Amino acid sequence: MKTTNINFIGNRNKAILFSSVLMLISIVSLATRGLQMGIDFTGGTLIEVGYQQAADLTVLRNTLDTQGFDDATVQNFGTTKDVLIRLKPHTDISNADLSTKVLEAINKTTAEPASVRRVEFVGPQVGDDLAEDGFLALLYSTICILIYIAWRFEWKFSTGAIIATIHDVVVTLGLFSILGLEFDLTVLAAVLALIGYSLNDTIVVYDRIRENFRLLRNKSTEEVMNISVNVTLSRTIMTSLTVILVLISLFFLGGEIIHNFSIVLLFGVFFGTYSSIFIASPAALLLGVSAEDLMIPVKEGADIDRRP
Amino acid sequence: MQNHFPLWKNLLVLIVFGIGIIYSLPNLYGDDPSVQVSSTQPTNITQDQSNQIESDIKASGVPVKAFEFKDGRILARFSNTDDQLKVADLLRDKMGSSYTVALNLAPTTPTWLRALGAQAMYLGLDLRGGVHFLLEVDMDAAVRQAEDRNVDDIRLALRNAKLRYQSVAKDNGFFKVTLKSVEDKAEILTALDKDFHNLEITEPEAEDQIWLKLSDKETREIKKFAVAQNMTTLRNRVNELGVAEPVIQQQGENRIMVQLPGVQDTTRAKEILGTTATLEYRLVDVEHDVQQAVSGRVPVGSRLYYERGGSPILLDRRVIVTGDQIVDASSGQDQDGRPSVNISLNGVGAAKMAKTTQVSVGKPMAVVFIEYKVETKIVDGQKVRHKEKVEKVINVATIQGVFSKRFQTTGLDSPQEARNLSLLLRAGALAAPVDIVEERTVGPSLGQDNINKGMLSFVVGFALVVLFMAVYYRLFGVIANFALAFNVVIVVAILSMLQATLTLPGIAGIILTVGMSVDANVLIFERIKEELKHGITPQAAIFIGYDKAFATILDSHFTNLVVAVVLFAFGTGSVKGFAVTLIIGILSSMFTAITGTRMVINWIYGNRRVEKLSI
Numbered sequence: 042m043k044t045t046n047i048n049f050i051g052n053r054n055k056a057i058l059f060s061s062v063l064m065l066i067s068i069v070s071l072a073t074r075g076l077q078m079g080i081d082f083t084g085g086t087l088i089e090v091g092y093q094q095a096a097d098l099t100v101l102r103n104t105l106d107t108q109g110f111d112d113a114t115v116q117n118f119g120t121t122k123d124v125l126i127r128l129k130p131h132t133d134i135s136n137a138d139l140s141t142k143v144l145e146a147i148n149k150t151t152a153e154p155a156s157v158r159r160v161e162f163v164g165p166q167v168g169d170d171l172a173e174d175g176f177l178a179l180l181y182s183t184i185c186i187l188i189y190i191a192w193r194f195e196w197k198f199s200t201g202a203i204i205a206t207i208h209d210v211v212v213t214l215g216l217f218s219i220l221g222l223e224f225d226l227t228v229l230a231a232v233l234a235l236i237g238y239s240l241n242d243t244i245v246v247y248d249r250i251r252e253n254f255r256l257l258r259n260k261s262t263e264e265v266m267n268i269s270v271n272v273t274l275s276r277t278i279m280t281s282l283t284v285i286l287v288l289i290s291l292f293f294l295g296g297e298i299i300h301n302f303s304i305v306l307l308f309g310v311f312f313g314t315y316s317s318i319f320i321a322s323p324a325a326l327l328l329g330v331s332a333e334d335l336m337i338p339v340k341e342g343a344d345i346d347r348r349p
Numbered sequence: 350m351q352n353h354f355p356l357w358k359n360l361l362v363l364i365v366f367g368i369g370i371i372y373s374l375p376n377l378y379g380d381d382p383s384v385q386v387s388s389t390q391p392t393n394i395t396q397d398q399s400n401q402i403e404s405d406i407k408a409s410g411v412p413v414k415a416f417e418f419k420d421g422r423i424l425a426r427f428s429n430t431d432d433q434l435k436v437a438d439l440l441r442d443k444m445g446s447s448y449t450v451a452l453n454l455a456p457t458t459p460t461w462l463r464a465l466g467a468q469a470m471y472l473g474l475d476l477r478g479g480v481h482f483l484l485e486v487d488m489d490a491a492v493r494q495a496e497d498r499n500v501d502d503i504r505l506a507l508r509n510a511k512l513r514y515q516s517v518a519k520d521n522g523f524f525k526v527t528l529k530s531v532e533d534k535a536e537i538l539t540a541l542d543k544d545f546h547n548l549e550i551t552e553p554e555a556e557d558q559i560w561l562k563l564s565d566k567e568t569r570e571i572k573k574f575a576v577a578q579n580m581t582t583l584r585n586r587v588n589e590l591g592v593a594e595p596v597i598q599q600q601g602e603n604r605i606m607v608q609l610p611g612v613q614d615t616t617r618a619k620e621i622l623g624t625t626a627t628l629e630y631r632l633v634d635v636e637h638d639v640q641q642a643v644s645g646r647v648p649v650g651s652r653l654y655y656e657r658g659g660s661p662i663l664l665d666r667r668v669i670v671t672g673d674q675i676v677d678a679s680s681g682q683d684q685d686g687r688p689s690v691n692i693s694l695n696g697v698g699a700a701k702m703a704k705t706t707q708v709s710v711g712k713p714m715a716v717v718f719i720e721y722k723v724e725t726k727i728v729d730g731q732k733v734r735h736k737e738k739v740e741k742v743i744n745v746a747t748i749q750g751v752f753s754k755r756f757q758t759t760g761l762d763s764p765q766e767a768r769n770l771s772l773l774l775r776a777g778a779l780a781a782p783v784d785i786v787e788e789r790t791v792g793p794s795l796g797q798d799n800i801n802k803g804m805l806s807f808v809v810g811f812a813l814v815v816l817f818m819a820v821y822y823r824l825f826g827v828i829a830n831f832a833l834a835f836n837v838v839i840v841v842a843i844l845s846m847l848q849a850t851l852t853l854p855g856i857a858g859i860i861l862t863v864g865m866s867v868d869a870n871v872l873i874f875e876r877i878k879e880e881l882k883h884g885i886t887p888q889a890a891i892f893i894g895y896d897k898a899f900a901t902i903l904d905s906h907f908t909n910l911v912v913a914v915v916l917f918a919f920g921t922g923s924v925k926g927f928a929v930t931l932i933i934g935i936l937s938s939m940f941t942a943i944t945g946t947r948m949v950i951n952w953i954y955g956n957r958r959v960e961k962l963s964i
Contacts, residue, residue: 089795091794138619140615140788140790141615141616156792156794157790157792158791158792158794158795159789159790159791159792159795160615160788160789160790161788161789161790162785162787162788162789163786163787164483164485164784164785164786164787166485166786167483167786167787170601171921174919174920174921175919177919178915178916178918178919178920181915181918181919182911182912182915182916185911185912185915186908186911186912189907189908189911190908193904226921226923226924227854227857227923227924227927229924230854230916230920230924230927230928233912233915233916234858234861234912234913234916234927234931236912237908237909237910237911237912237913237931238865238909240905240908240909240912241865241868241905241906241908241909242905244901244904244905244908245872245901245905248900248901248904248905249901252897272879273875275875276871276872276875279821279871279875280865280867280868280871280872282817283814283817283818283864283865283867283868283871284861284864284865285864286810286813286814286817286864287810287811287813287814287860287861287863287864288810288861288864289810289813290806290807290809290810290813290860291806291810291857291860291861293806294802294805294806294809295802295803295806295857295860296798296799296802296803298475298799298853299802299803299806299853299854299857302854302857303857306861
């Protein structure tokens with residue numbers, strides 16, 4: 042790949058406009074449609090059963106309706122032989138016994154007994170706790186990163202990196218909301234992994250900007266940023282491609298349970314790559330970053346202590 | 350000479366590689382379906398018993414792959430699960446309740462690897478199948494029980510001290526003592542102060558009242574105690590379930606996690622976890638002959654019991670004290686340094702104990718442990734719930750003197766035994782109710798499915814990245830691919846060494862690491878290309894490329910690491926597994942991608958004139 046000379050920073054207004062629209066759509070969708078929260082966060086019961094032959098969902102639905110589980114949703118999971126039954130938390134009977142009762146009910150009407158592949162029951166309180174822990178994880182990782190980058194670079198970069206990361210997270214979640222995909226614990230883990238990845242990308246670009254600020258003293262901040270984004274472009278794309286390759290493999294071959302996990306990361310890597318090219322540097326620029334911010338006082342011997 | 354590693358660096362990389370290979374190897378060997386037999390008693394299984402069991406299995410005609418007897422445990426391996434189940438059923442019938450017969454998946458790691466301490470990763474429930482329960486201890490109930498006990502005790506203490514009072518009532522966490530006359534106040538205060546160190550005493554505005562309240566410290570103790578005793582009880586019960594490697598852990602302040610790998614029958618598991626237990630103190634009947642009782646002539650006024658070792662014993666029909674009257678039990682030492690268990694009773698229990706001991710000094714007294722188990726059996730195709738009472742004498746000791754509220758039990762074999770007894774006493778005494786607040790069951794077919802899918806997506810993802818790198822970076826790409834494989838080996842080796850639990854998200858983490866760990870190499874190679882473009886000699890380009898990329902790699906990987914650590918700190922269950930693989934992957938990729946590739950590149954290009962790099 043030849044070193045490109047694309048005017049990313051000069052066209053920053055187009056990128057910012059584009060991202061703003063994306064963010065707006067995402068936020069509107071998150072506010073109105075919300076996320077389809079899985080039972081990890083809402084509490085409830087989930088039962089996955091398998092049959093030898095394709096399962097008749099209508100029969101199962103009717104059975105559950107007449108047996109008093111009218112809030113149950115029944116759908117195929119992956120194949121037509123696998124069925125996923127979801128129930129909201131019940132107040133009248135013990136939730137721990139719910140799965141047993143549901144299985145008894147559906148086995149009454151079907152000729153072939155269902156083989157239980159998976160049962161998940163999460164009490165409402167546990168769900169709240171998991172959601173709280175998840176939120177805290179997001180919050181603390183953001184704060185840790187803010188501090189780390191502010192220490193290694195400077196607060197404007199730090200804020201720029203966070204803006205780019207929040208952008209990635211919001212847009213990914215927005216897409217999740219629009220597509221109505223289920224948000225559970227593994228998806229949350231993927232969102233956090235995505236934060237790590239997106240930052241990783243942004244830091245590589247920032248690192249080069251810092252280096253070039255010191256090397257190219259006669260160039261403007263904008264020019265330095267543009268050169269830096271361009272020279273790191275092939276690396277940014279290469280790394281994204283390798284990650285996308287494994288994610289595609291995970292998406293197609295990893296099975297139903299890992300599906301949403303790989304979707305989050307696929308979206309995330311895509312937007313993370315985009316934001317580290319188009320958003321991270323302009324964000325720092327808009328915050329007024331300049332070469333002087335990164336000029337470390339001479340006595341510290343800035344270059345020497347970074348050598349391996 | 351700039352692209353040359355000193356000998357120690359070459360050796361370091363090779364040694365790490367070697368260690369990585371050895372410790373990741375056990376994961377390539379599969380598992381044998383096996384049956385594990387262990388004793389639930391303090392005494393281990395003997396060689397004779399082992400020989401007997403071995404010949405029993407042989408006699409049944411089921412082919413055994415291997416039979417091991419080690420550390421008082423028997424492990425019989427089979428070539429398929431049908432044989433395994435057949436033998437497990439056979440042994441369960443034969444061995445009785447003193448032994449645990451558990452189904453297990455025994456790793457087939459060769460002896461030489463095991464001798465090095467190399468073990469395969471532990472598979473999570475989502476991969477091997479099993480049940481995960483999260484139980485919540487009802488803390489309010491535990492505190493309420495403690496409050497009720499204290500109200501009783503206050504009444505009794507006042508009555509025993511012959512002090513007049515109007516009433517003792519529980520109100521909003523306070524125990525309100527209403528006096529008959531204000532003159533008694535000072536006397537009552539002194540009496541209460543002496544007996545109830547665990548309570549805070551306040552004097553409200555109403556002159557004829559004294560209010561008492563559990564201190565914060567006491568409340569905390571009660572809660573801690575409630576969780577601890579529930580865990581003990583659960584551990585004992587799970588042993589009876591016949592689970593090979595159960596996990597029972599406290600989670601948070603009031604929750605207990607129970608993981609039972611391989612258990613499919615969750616209904617039965619729930620029943621057993623929900624069993625209630627209690628205990629009783631009874632005098633030993635020393636006047637009648639035990640043997641006669643065993644043969645059917647149990648004297649009136651006595652009952653026949655069995656000790657833990659199986660020997661029969663006759664006890665008085667009348668109960669002295671029951672478990673719900675035990676307030677606390679702790680292990681310690683008596684004046685002579687012998688192991689002992691210190692027991693505290695509540696007021697009612699203390700009074701009865703005093704009355705009994707006054708007339709029975711020198712006589713033996715027994716502790717009976719009682720469990721109520723609910724079992725579901727299929728009778729004529731119908732499910733019948735059957736509540737069974739199991740009684741066992743866990744300790745017999747001689748009464749040394751008159752005692753009431755607090756007393757010591759000695760005559761125990763070891764401090765370990767003392768600890769066990771105190772745990773049993775506490776566990777049997779007053780278990781606060783528990784609720785199942787989370788359940789995750791994974792069937793065995795899904796577990797195997799998850800392993801297969803995880804492996805397939807790993808292999809394909811790995812192959813795609815390898816191909817891509819080799820095509821794009823040619824020789825350098827091939828070298829990076831070796832580093833990538835090396836990285837996977839190290840991640841697997843470290844996970845195995847830590848005996849970390851591998852879950853499906855964990856596998857996803859390893860796969861993600863494959864995609865991300867080439868990042869360091871991409872950074873280095875792009876930098877080398879850039880330097881070459883600037884017209885620098887190949888040797889210098891390699892040197893500068895590695896040098897300049899290092900700072901960037903450090904910064905970017907460290908940021909990633911911060912996020913992974915936060916994920917680990919806040920993640921639960923399988924998410925934690927994902928975070929662990931991510932953390933190890935990030936760290937080891939820095940070693941393999943920087944030092945590992947550099948070593949090979951130095952071997953190929955170092956110390957000679959190079960015109961062109963294959964990059």
